[in-house]
Amino acid sequence: MFEQExxxxxxxxxxxxxxxxxxLLIDLPEPYLxxxxxKGWPDGKLGNWLQLVLEIKINGLESLVDxxxxxxxxxxxxxxxxxxxx
Numbered sequence: 001m002f003e004q005e006x007x008x009x010x011x012x013x014x015x016x017x018x019x020x021x022x023x024l025l026i027d028l029p030e031p032y033l034x035x036x037x038x039k040g041w042p043d044g045k046l047g048n049w050l051q052l053v054l055e056i057k058i059n060g061l062e063s064l065v066d067x068x069x070x071x072x073x074x075x076x077x078x079x080x081x082x083x084x085x086x
Contacts, residue, residue, distance in 0.1 A: 002048070002052055006048070006049060006052055007052075007065060007068060008068055009025070009045070009049055010024075010026045010049050010052055010053050010056075010065060011024065011025075011026050011065045011066075011068035011069045011070075012024070012068070012069065012070050013025050013049065015028060016046070019032070020032060024069065025049055025050065025053050026053055026056070026062060026065045026066075028050075028053060030054070030057045030058075033050060033054040033057065034054070036050055036054075037051075037054060
């Protein structure tokens with residue numbers, strides 16, 4: 001059974017190893033998660049979280065987890081350049 005804290009973890013925890021190291025768990029591509037499903041899940045909480053992410057993705061529920069992501073401390077602002085004609 002999954003807890004509310006598990007949803008926060010998949011929204012804020014980064015993949016600790018492998019090809020997608022540093023990617024938030026909820027942002028991992030579905031084919032990568034399916035690969036784990038066939039090869040075997042990591043032990044412990046990480047394996048449980050990856051299983052939860054796959055279920056969320058299969059059911060198209062990623063948008064429910066997006067608001068749980070931590071806000072970026074210093075978001076880059078897009079600066080519009082003014083074009084002047086002399």
